[in-house]
Amino acid sequence: MxxxxxxxxxxxxxxxxxxxKVSPWKGVIRIGKCGKLAQRFIGLFSINEILNDQTVVLDLLPELAGIHNTFNMCYLRKCKVDDVTQLVPLKDLKVDLNKKLVEEPIRIVDQKVTRLRKKRIPMVLIEWKHNLGYNLTWET
Structure with missing residues (x-):
């Protein structure tokens, strides 16, 4: 209904x-930060075997050796990137002292001026380096 x-x-x-999905493991294993900023999904893992219509066996990393490798499908989310080369390599990412990702601009794609009643605000469309999916943002 x-x-x-x-x-x-x-x-x-x-x-x-x-x-x-790792959010139900709050009491068992804590991956990364805890609380609101904790990771909800980790991965990428490949599916080794499908046992039935709701259960799969994953190929887990050696760091997760204490976890059983059989999961229900409700704890999985499909990776939408078809080509593995499109994934962001973790070694190329830069993190500052506050543990925030430092994004680098590549180029200016477009410029426009937004008009309000008494103001004009110049805006620039920037393409960022490691931001997959939404790599174009308007900046003032």
Whole structure:
């Protein structure tokens, strides 16, 4: 009655790359920060085997050796990047002293002037280096 009528079932196949949801593990394992800023998904992991329509076996890293490798599909999110080379390499990222990501601009794509009643605000569209998906932002 309250379910989304346009919901599509998520299907996985062996070899797909997925992210693993870690928020229910708050009492068991803490990955990274705790509280509001904790990671919700970690990964990318590949699916080794599909046991039934709701259970899969993942190929986990050696750091997660204490965790069983069988998961329900509700804890997985499909990776939307088809090509692995499009993923951001972690060694190229720069972090400042406050542990914030330092993003580097590549080029200015476009310029425009936004008009208000008595003001004109110049805006610039910038392409950023390591921001996949939404790499264009308007800056004033």
């Amino acid at each position: 309250y379910a989304d009528p346009r919901r599509r079932p998520v299907t996985f196949s062996a070899g797909d790359r997925v992210y693993l």
